[in-house]
């Protein structure tokens with residue numbers, strides 16, 4: 572019996588459609604290889620949805636996502652919508668999707684692939700063996716707190732509020748412990764407990780949950796120190812768990828470890844199997860339409876889709892193995908080529924991964 576899965580595909584703006592095409596191509600190939608019947612349904616999101624339907628996240632897109640087993644998203648945004656009011660900004664769709672689908676756990680792995688150390692700004696010996704995972708809380712904290720601007724005698728006054736409830740911390744921390752248990756069993760919890768009240772609660776919850784995971788080694792680290800250590804000694808990290816904004820910033824920093832922002836995949840998960848899979852990078856308007864974007868972040872997101880939504884580690888490892896082989900063969904896009912190497916197009920690199928995948932069966 573073939574395994575039936577429905578994937579909602581939301582290409583979005585800028586390079587979104589170009590990279591999602593390669594991601595879907597690899598998903599289709601892996602699906603055929605591992606006995607799936609995959610149904611792909613396309614939806615509008617971001618700037619394109621604003622143009623056509625006057626809203627960044629149309630109801631029909633949300634319904635499509637709710638009825639699917641997984642969502643594959645490209646990226647949203649671009650200069651054309653930068654001056655829109657908050658409700659009509661493409662990025663609004665991302666927060667809406669995460670909140671509406673209750674996707675509270677954002678997994679962002681940073682892995683170094685063969686031959687890419689020289690594309691990084693860091694020394695190759697610092698990077699040798701990098702394999703870390705940032706687990707970021709995604710549906711609370713300062714991005715979802717009350718925001719308002721008041722007029723005072725001295726001018727405008729803008730307020731953002733950072734709120735965390737114990738149950739919100741507990742579910743993300745628990746997820747991180749579970750993941751760490753299946754990896755190298757080391758968990759770094761990142762906060763700003765010397766200053767922030769919400770961080771002190773965070774630390775307390777981590778210590779309480781830690782008692783249930785005696786085989787996982789736990790350390791607490793202040794976010795400013797972590798920002799430094801992540802590029803000073805990145806191989807010391809296994810799983811990092813942190814709140815929404817710290818995770819946003821630290822995972823972009825971790826992109827430097829992999830050679831390019833075009834290499835970083837992500838999974839956003841909730842309580843069930845359904846997840847949203849997207850590259851960490853944005854819509855890259857500067858290179859959109861040229862066919863030069865790196866599709867690997869999206870392709871590795873597809874691997875995460877097989878692992879987390881379809882519970883298929885074998886298919887996920889096959890895709891990751893194919894990507895490793897492709898890099899080992901010297902094939903790469905413009906963002907990670909070194910002197911003397913030839914850059915392939917987005918589509919050519921996607922084809923190479925599909926070709927390499929055939930060896931994994």
Ligand code: NAI
Pocket residue numbers: 586590645646647648649650662665832833834849850851852853854855856857858863864865866868906
């Ligand atoms: P960006 O990630 O789009 O681009 C930053 C730099 O990295 C650019 O030079 C770009 O060319 C390069 N880059 C990004 N992805 C690449 C890839 N796959 N291959 C090769 N090079 C790549 O971030 P930026 O420029 O700050 O934002 C552009 C737009 O994207 C904005 O409208 C922003 O709001 C939006 N954005 C959307 C996100 C999403 O949809 N999840 C996340 C981040 C930004």
Ligand code: MG
Pocket residue numbers: 819820823
């Ligand atoms: Mg970011």
